[in-house]
Amino acid sequence: MSASSKPVAQTWFGPITAVQRRAMFALVPVAVAFGLVVGLAFLPLASGFGGLAKVGSETVLELPDELVLPPAPESSTLYASDGTTVIATFGDQYRVQLEYDQIPESVINALIATEDSNFFEHNGVDPEGVMRALVTNVANGGTSEGASTITMQYVRQVLSYTATTPDEVAAASEITIDRKVKEMGYALALEEEMSKQEILTNYLNTVYFGNGAYGIGAAAQVYYGKVPADLTVAESAMLVGLVQSPSSYDPINGSSEAAQVRRDHVINRMTAVGFLTGAEGDEAKAEGLNLNPQEANNTSGGAIDSEYGFFVDYFEQWWEQQADFGETEEIRKARLYRGGYEITSTLDVGLQDASQEAVERQVPIGSEYALGSVVVEPGTGAIQVMAVNREYSNDISGNGPNTAAPEYKGTYPNTTNPLLSGNASVPGYQAGSSFKMFTMLAALEAGMPLDTTIYSPYQYTSQYVVGDGAASCGNYWCPKNASESEVGDYNMWTGFGESVNTYFVQLAERVGVENAIDVAKRLGIEFRAPSDLNFVERSPETFGPFVLGVTQTTPLDMAAAYAALPADGVYCKPIPVTSATTSTGKEIPFTSQCDQAVSVEVARAAVDAARCPTEYGAATGNCTWGTAPQVGNQVDGPVAGKTGTTDSNSTNWFVGFTPNAAAAAFVADPDSPENFVGEANLGKPANAVAEILAEQWRTSGEGDFTPPTELVH
Numbered sequence: 160m161s162a163s164s165k166p167v168a169q170t171w172f173g174p175i176t177a178v179q180r181r182a183m184f185a186l187v188p189v190a191v192a193f194g195l196v197v198g199l200a201f202l203p204l205a206s207g208f209g210g211l212a213k214v215g216s217e218t219v220l221e222l223p224d225e226l227v228l229p230p231a232p233e234s235s236t237l238y239a240s241d242g243t244t245v246i247a248t249f250g251d252q253y254r255v256q257l258e259y260d261q262i263p264e265s266v267i268n269a270l271i272a273t274e275d276s277n278f279f280e281h282n283g284v285d286p287e288g289v290m291r292a293l294v295t296n297v298a299n300g301g302t303s304e305g306a307s308t309i310t311m312q313y314v315r316q317v318l319s320y321t322a323t324t325p326d327e328v329a330a331a332s333e334i335t336i337d338r339k340v341k342e343m344g345y346a347l348a349l350e351e352e353m354s355k356q357e358i359l360t361n362y363l364n365t366v367y368f369g370n371g372a373y374g375i376g377a378a379a380q381v382y383y384g385k386v387p388a389d390l391t392v393a394e395s396a397m398l399v400g401l402v403q404s405p406s407s408y409d410p411i412n413g414s415s416e417a418a419q420v421r422r423d424h425v426i427n428r429m430t431a432v433g434f435l436t437g438a439e440g441d442e443a444k445a446e447g448l449n450l451n452p453q454e455a456n457n458t459s460g461g462a463i464d465s466e467y468g469f470f471v472d473y474f475e476q477w478w479e480q481q482a483d484f485g486e487t488e489e490i491r492k493a494r495l496y497r498g499g500y501e502i503t504s505t506l507d508v509g510l511q512d513a514s515q516e517a518v519e520r521q522v523p524i525g526s527e528y529a530l531g532s533v534v535v536e537p538g539t540g541a542i543q544v545m546a547v548n549r550e551y552s553n554d555i556s557g558n559g560p561n562t563a564a565p566e567y568k569g570t571y572p573n574t575t576n577p578l579l580s581g582n583a584s585v586p587g588y589q590a591g592s593s594f595k596m597f598t599m600l601a602a603l604e605a606g607m608p609l610d611t612t613i614y615s616p617y618q619y620t621s622q623y624v625v626g627d628g629a630a631s632c633g634n635y636w637c638p639k640n641a642s643e644s645e646v647g648d649y650n651m652w653t654g655f656g657e658s659v660n661t662y663f664v665q666l667a668e669r670v671g672v673e674n675a676i677d678v679a680k681r682l683g684i685e686f687r688a689p690s691d692l693n694f695v696e697r698s699p700e701t702f703g704p705f706v707l708g709v710t711q712t713t714p715l716d717m718a719a720a721y722a723a724l725p726a727d728g729v730y731c732k733p734i735p736v737t738s739a740t741t742s743t744g745k746e747i748p749f750t751s752q753c754d755q756a757v758s759v760e761v762a763r764a765a766v767d768a769a770r771c772p773t774e775y776g777a778a779t780g781n782c783t784w785g786t787a788p789q790v791g792n793q794v795d796g797p798v799a800g801k802t803g804t805t806d807s808n809s810t811n812w813f814v815g816f817t818p819n820a821a822a823a824a825f826v827a828d829p830d831s832p833e834n835f836v837g838e839a840n841l842g843k844p845a846n847a848v849a850e851i852l853a854e855q856w857r858t859s860g861e862g863d864f865t866p867p868t869e870l871v872h
Contacts (some may be wrong), residue, residue, distance in 0.1 A: 224399025235498025369405025468551025540731030623703025656771025
């Protein structure tokens with residue numbers, strides 16, 4: 160007999176290929192575990208499982224309560240740092256609980272046809288599907304991820320939805336054979352406790368359909384404005400198609416084409432298994448999507464409903480980036496809005512309220528100019544304050560005209576733009592001379608002491624090519640000092656205190672502006688504006704104007720960067736939370752990621768120079784006069800910082816700190832950078848920070864700045 164005519168091994172589910180045969184022999188240990196559960200699946204429902212029902216140390220009959228009685232979603236509560244003041248709640252799950260007879264046959268049929276055509280024939284596990292998946296998937300180098308029955312999907316869904324700690328989340332979503340075996344064990348046991356109709360009802364009442372809709376009752380309303388009983392076959396198929404991936408097939412905010420392709424696949428499956436005739440299937444596919452989108456009837460608005468909306472919004476964005484709480488941002492947000500967490504934030508409500516008053520005293524709500532401040536705690540990164548003269552609201556009907564395009568509404572007094580923390584659409588505002596800190600730190604790192612003296616003229620022609628422009632001399636950047644009287648020999652104390660531009664440009668030439676940029680990056684400064692990022696990534700050594708703060712940044716970035724100085728050079732990434740307690744009482748602590756960004760002595764030397772602008776006075780050198788004496792006059796304790804003014808007074812800044820708090824404040828027009836703040840608003844950020852740090856020092860200030868012992872002379 161020739162090789163080509165050799166009999167092929169057969170099984171009850173078809174011929175076995177050579178690759179599959181090798182995989183089966185290699186998988187004997189794994190197959191034993193699967194075999195136990197699959198063997199149970201062949202037993203009659205009434206037979207019971209007895210001692211066979213073991214998977215590792217787990218008994219498949221020991222069902223978690225939530226599988227039989229899925230818990231109702233619980234809102235999460237966000238507290239201030241005192242642990243008692245509620246600043247926001249999160250609970251947007253929209254559900255409409257249905258009984259089995261309220262779910263239309265078209266939905267049931269679509270689900271079974273697409274997800275589990277043998278649903279009414281198996282005991283929770285489909286043996287044929289499991290064995291095929293075991294052999295094929297592992298032969299291809301993967302794990303057994305196919306063959307999930309509706310019951311198994313329901314088990315996975317509830318275990319994932321009720322997971323609260325990072326470990327539970329990982330266990331519920333990990334792709335392993337152990338997890339698959341556990342799912343099968345639970346599924347078998349579940350079908351001993353619940354009828355098929357009860358499983359379908361619970362599944363369809365809890366599964367997520369996207370756009371805030373949990374369960375088929377909510378989905379019918381959100382996508383079609385209907386009760387489920389009024390859904391057509393095509394509409395039922397579209398909704399069931401969303402179950403696999405609500406974001407991929409989202410017809411409202413995503414691709415309607417992808418949604419229709421998925422819907423037609425569901426209809427084809429309904430036809431293939433006999434729920435529809437060919438003609439009925441063709442008729443259903445001929446329908447358009449016919450959407451009638453409705454807002455989900457959410458129970459809580461998060462940041463919108465909070466008087467601390469800008470902080471709450473930042474917290475929510477932060478939470479959605481925490482990979483420990485789910486694979487996607489959508490899953491993480493869902494877990495926040497239904498997990499029943501009690502979360503303690505870093506917001507100091509006393510200091511926040513005082514800061515809000517200080518900000519509004521300088522620039523009241525209603526002005527086109529935004530004045531905002533952020534306070535970060537040195538050594539922890541805890542965000543204690545996010546205050547701005549705006550109302551956090553989506554209602555812009557009463558807003559003033561946009562200063563860049565008067566035919567449109569502006570962002571004052573109401574906005575939800577992240578004015579204090581920034582994003583891809585809000586890169587921030589030019590920080591001016593407050594960026595001189597990064598050049599000074601780079602020079603100190605290079606071994607230049609604080610008394611490094613450089614003759615500084617009123618105007619200086621630098622080595623940096625900038626082309627034509629207001630600050631160009633023969634295509635070279637030639638900035639000026641703020642006053643023609645600022646001419647002479649300056650060192651870091653006097654140059655920083657008086658904010659002498661030509662001193663710092665020459666300092667950057669000596670140390671390399673690319674090294675100043677590197678320091679800024681280590682201290683958490685993000686370059687969100689494409690024009691800034693282009694220089695930083697491609698030719699940082701040519702980005703001379705960086706020294707004087709042409710880069711756009713945010714008060715959150717600046718407060719966190721300056722907070723590293725009184726923390727002896729330790730930069731901590733900003734964090735809005737200290738801990739969260741799950742609905743079961745388990746506490747999850749949160750700490751910031753902290754790194755030694757600059758050395759202790761470099762930080763202490765920089766602090767000594769930064770005492771000059773506030774006229775608090777340096778410990779190891781002589782200051783002349785400072786650009787923000789009101790800060791030193793108002794804060795009854797050690798205080799340092801730096802003003803920041805841009806060309807033509809387009810924006811104005813102050814960043815200051817005590818040993819326990821760093822505060823950054825800015826004033827600018829978020830709608831139009833061309834609407835310069837002018838001289839009338841100069842000094843207002845420093846005035847606000849003076850009040851904020853004075854209150855902080857009065858209520859919780861302690862300690863002192865440690866003078867440098869090196870890098871002085």
